[in-house]
Amino acid sequence: xxxxxxxELFKIMRKPRTYLAFGIIAAxxxxxxxxxxxxxxxxxxxxxxxxxxxxxxDYGKLVNGYAVCFFVLNLLLVHxxxxxxxxxxxxxxGEASMGTLRLLAAKPVSRTQIILAKYFATAVYVFALLAWIxxxxxxxxxxxxxxxxxxxxxxxxxQLIESSDVLWRYFFAFGFAFIAMMVVAAISLLLxxxxxxxxxxxxxxxxxxxxxxxxxxxxxxLYQKYIKPYLFTTYMLGWKxxxxxxxxxxxxxxxGSIQYLxxxxxxxxxxxxxxxxxxxxxxxxxxxxxxxx
Amino acid sequence: xxxxxxxxxxxxxxxxxxxxxAAILVQKxxxxxxxxxxxxxxxxxxxxxxxxxxxxxxxxxxxxKPDQLLIKNEKGISFVPKTAVxxxxxxxxxxxxxxxxxxxxxxxxxxxxxxxKLLPExxxxxxxxxxxxxDPLKLVVLKSKTTxxxxxxxxxxxxxxxxxxxxxxxxxxxxxxxxxxxLPKGVTFDFEDGSTKKTPAEKRNNQKGKVEIAIGSxxxxxxxxxxxxx
Numbered sequence: 001x002x003x004x005x006x007x008e009l010f011k012i013m014r015k016p017r018t019y020l021a022f023g024i025i026a027a028x029x030x031x032x033x034x035x036x037x038x039x040x041x042x043x044x045x046x047x048x049x050x051x052x053x054x055x056x057x058d059y060g061k062l063v064n065g066y067a068v069c070f071f072v073l074n075l076l077l078v079h080x081x082x083x084x085x086x087x088x089x090x091x092x093x094g095e096a097s098m099g100t101l102r103l104l105a106a107k108p109v110s111r112t113q114i115i116l117a118k119y120f121a122t123a124v125y126v127f128a129l130l131a132w133i134x135x136x137x138x139x140x141x142x143x144x145x146x147x148x149x150x151x152x153x154x155x156x157x158x159q160l161i162e163s164s165d166v167l168w169r170y171f172f173a174f175g176f177a178f179i180a181m182m183v184v185a186a187i188s189l190l191l192x193x194x195x196x197x198x199x200x201x202x203x204x205x206x207x208x209x210x211x212x213x214x215x216x217x218x219x220x221x222l223y224q225k226y227i228k229p230y231l232f233t234t235y236m237l238g239w240k241x242x243x244x245x246x247x248x249x250x251x252x253x254x255x256g257s258i259q260y261l262x263x264x265x266x267x268x269x270x271x272x273x274x275x276x277x278x279x280x281x282x283x284x285x286x287x288x289x290x291x292x293x
Numbered sequence: 294x295x296x297x298x299x300x301x302x303x304x305x306x307x308x309x310x311x312x313x314x315a316a317i318l319v320q321k322x323x324x325x326x327x328x329x330x331x332x333x334x335x336x337x338x339x340x341x342x343x344x345x346x347x348x349x350x351x352x353x354x355x356x357x358k359p360d361q362l363l364i365k366n367e368k369g370i371s372f373v374p375k376t377a378v379x380x381x382x383x384x385x386x387x388x389x390x391x392x393x394x395x396x397x398x399x400x401x402x403x404x405x406x407x408x409x410k411l412l413p414e415x416x417x418x419x420x421x422x423x424x425x426x427x428d429p430l431k432l433v434v435l436k437s438k439t440t441x442x443x444x445x446x447x448x449x450x451x452x453x454x455x456x457x458x459x460x461x462x463x464x465x466x467x468x469x470x471x472x473x474x475x476l477p478k479g480v481t482f483d484f485e486d487g488s489t490k491k492t493p494a495e496k497r498n499n500q501k502g503k504v505e506i507a508i509g510s511x512x513x514x515x516x517x518x519x520x521x522x523x
Binding site: 050051052053054055056058062148149150151154155156157158159160162163237239240241243247250251252255258264265283 | 299339340341343348364370371374375377484499
């Protein structure tokens with residue numbers, strides 16, 4: 001299995017599209033950082049809205065490394081699934097289109113092992129991608145913008161998390177994001193086992209994510225009640241839960257607390273369930289598949 | 294008949310005398326507060342506003358006569374209501390000319406206080422009415438209520454300790470009106486955390502904010518640069 005994983009990793013790493021994702025992310029984050037470096041105060045004033053009329057706010061302190069990283073994750077984690085699909089959608093169908101899938105299946109390893117090795121190799125890629133995001137968005141932002149408290153905006157109000165209470169939340173948030181991205185990888189893998197070319201699974205994965213995200217965000221009672229609870233995109237925003245801090249009855253935040261831990265655990269559970277179901281389906285389909293290419 | 298006339302004459306005289314007493318009392322309080330030209334104080338600020346969740350902040354307060362006051366979080370970020378500058382009583386007592394009315398006596402926490410109303414003489418002044426609850430023995434303001442044209446009503450409650458000789462409180466509770474804060478979901482992309490939404494009645498109750506500042510120490514009349522307030 002280890003050898004198989006190494007081979008799969010080698011295949012992923014030698015494709016230019018793998019590095020394309022890293023490049024796109026670096027460019028994207030750099031543009032955000034540059035924008036915030038120049039107009040960060042204006043952006044914060046927009047976020048604070050009418051609050052600035054009644055409160056004295058030091059906007060300069062609000063734009064700090066933690067806040068920039070939070071902003072980046074808000075924008076980026078919606079788009080990272082596309083980059084994940086770019087690689088994960090190709091792992092089986094790419095070989096089918098190149099004609100190497102038959103050779104692979106002829107090897108003295110089970111098809112289950114092949115699929116699992118491909119999925120684990122994708123997991124390494126996703127991990128590397130998220131680590132890359134963490135380094136550029138968090139480490140670089142902290143170096144450029146400095147460290148201070150993090151203000152998180154919700155529709156109902158603002159929460160302030162002390163700087164000494166933020167870093168561990170990012171670790172867990174990235175951990176959660178990894179699980180969420182692995183669901184996307186599992187969808188791509190499943191579609192990849194059904195296709196003979198790479199474009200189909202990649203486009204289909206992106207399409208599924210867009211449709212599910214739109215339904216998740218639409219405030220239509222029918223969708224909210226009957227469809228939303230079953231969509232994986234509903235649970236993908238769970239990483240934000242680590243930044244919703246608990247508080248006392250009179251609004252004083254409790255250091256080290258998470259406001260709705262059960263909701264996060266429920267999201268983790270739902271996402272893991274999706275992964276198990278999708279990877280199992282991929283294994284089942286691949287085992288039954290007539291490999292003709 | 295003569296007796297009735299005497300009593301009728303006595304009523305305005307007594308009213309005038311009481312108003313004069315109140316004016317003297319206010320002047321004495323002003324004189325006491327006037328001893329402080331500037332101060333720097335260390336304190337802990339607790340904010341209780343419905344749409345804000347913030348930790349207790351370690352703050353520094355800077356004051357310079359006549360009306361410069363700054364509340365600054367030395368380390369982190371803090372949200373300080375703009376009307377909080379009024380925790381400085383100079384802003385209430387030296388805010389233009391006003392008429393002083395004696396509104397009788399009351400009790401605050403077992404202390405008998407004289408209630409005084411300040412009516413600004415300027416019709417266009419932002420402050421419409423200020424009510425002060427003054428401890429006549431210690432010559433300090435224990436509570437004040439100020440109604441303004443544009444910023445609603447705010448209330449101050451003060452308790453004194455070590456710095457009572459300067460009329461500087463150890464603890465200030467500042468209550469004020471707040472506006473609701475809301476951002477569209479499309480901007481925040483909230484995570485559905487299972488929390489229940491507030492009812493309109495709850496939202497109405499949440500239009501009041503409160504800031505509590507417990508002051509540990511003051512450095513009085515040692516001079517403060519104007520640059521601090523910029």
